[in-house]
Amino acid sequence: MGNGVPLLYGSTTGNTAGVAERIAERWSGSEPIELIDISADGVTPIMESETLIIGAPTWDFGELQQDWADEWQSFCQIDFSGVRVALFGVGDQLGYPEWFQDAMGLIANQVCKAGGVLVAPWPNQGYKFEASLALIEGEDQFIGLALDEDSQAWATDERLEVWLKQVQSEFS
Numbered sequence: 001m002g003n004g005v006p007l008l009y010g011s012t013t014g015n016t017a018g019v020a021e022r023i024a025e026r027w028s029g030s031e032p033i034e035l036i037d038i039s040a041d042g043v044t045p046i047m048e049s050e051t052l053i054i055g056a057p058t059w060d061f062g063e064l065q066q067d068w069a070d071e072w073q074s075f076c077q078i079d080f081s082g083v084r085v086a087l088f089g090v091g092d093q094l095g096y097p098e099w100f101q102d103a104m105g106l107i108a109n110q111v112c113k114a115g116g117v118l119v120a121p122w123p124n125q126g127y128k129f130e131a132s133l134a135l136i137e138g139e140d141q142f143i144g145l146a147l148d149e150d151s152q153a154w155a156t157d158e159r160l161e162v163w164l165k166q167v168q169s170e171f172s
C-alpha cells in the first residue's frame with residue numbers, strides 16, 4: 001500500500017462512497033487519503049497502517065452492509081494494536097430509528113477487541129432516533145461521526161468539516 005491514510009468503506013447505493021470521496025477531497029492532513037473500497041480491494045490494504053478511517057452504512061435492520069459482511073471474517077483477523085481509528089457511519093434515523101448506525105457500533109466493537117484506539121467521537125445532539133449500537137455507554141456521544149444522507153443530507157458538509165479537523169488533530 002502507499003503512504004496515505006487508508007479510508008476503508010463499503011457502500012451499496014453509493015452514499016457512503018460519496019462521503020468517502022468528499023472526505024478525500026477535503027482532507028488537509030500531511031498524507032493524502034487512500035480510498036479503499038472493501039468490495040474491490042478487501043481488507044488487506046489496511047493491515048500495516050497506524051492510522052485509519054473506516055466508513056460503513058447500516059443495512060437490513062441493524063446489520064452490516066453486504067460487502068462488510070462478505071469480508072467480516074478477514075476483518076476480524078486483523079490486529080489493531082495501537083492503531084488509531086476514526087469511524088463514520090451512514091444511516092437513516094427516520095426510516096430505521098431502532099437500529100440507527102448499528103453497523104458503526106459492530107465495527108467499533110471489533111476494532112476495540114483487536115486493540116485499536118477509537119478517536120473523534122461525535123455528539124448525539126441534533127438527531128432523532130430510538131436506539132443505536134453506536135453510542136458510547138453512559139455518554140451523549142456516538143463512537144464516530146453519524147451521517148444521514150436520507151433525512152439530514154443538508155447537515156453532512158458541516159458535520160464533516162468539524163469532524164475532519166478533530167480526526168486530523170488526533171492523527172497528527
Ligand SMILES: Cc1cc2nc3c(=O)[nH]c(=O)nc-3n(C[C@H](O)[C@H](O)[C@H](O)COP(=O)(O)O)c2cc1C
Pocket residue numbers: 010011012013014015016017057058059060061062063065090091092093095096099100101102149150
Ligand atoms: C433495506 C434497508 C435497510 C436499512 N437499514 C438501516 C438500519 O438498520 N439502520 C440505519 O441507520 N439505516 C438503515 N438503512 C439506511 C441506509 O444505511 C442508508 O440509506 C445509507 O445511506 C446507505 O448507504 P450506502 O448507499 O453507502 O449503501 C437501511 C436502508 C435500506 C434500504
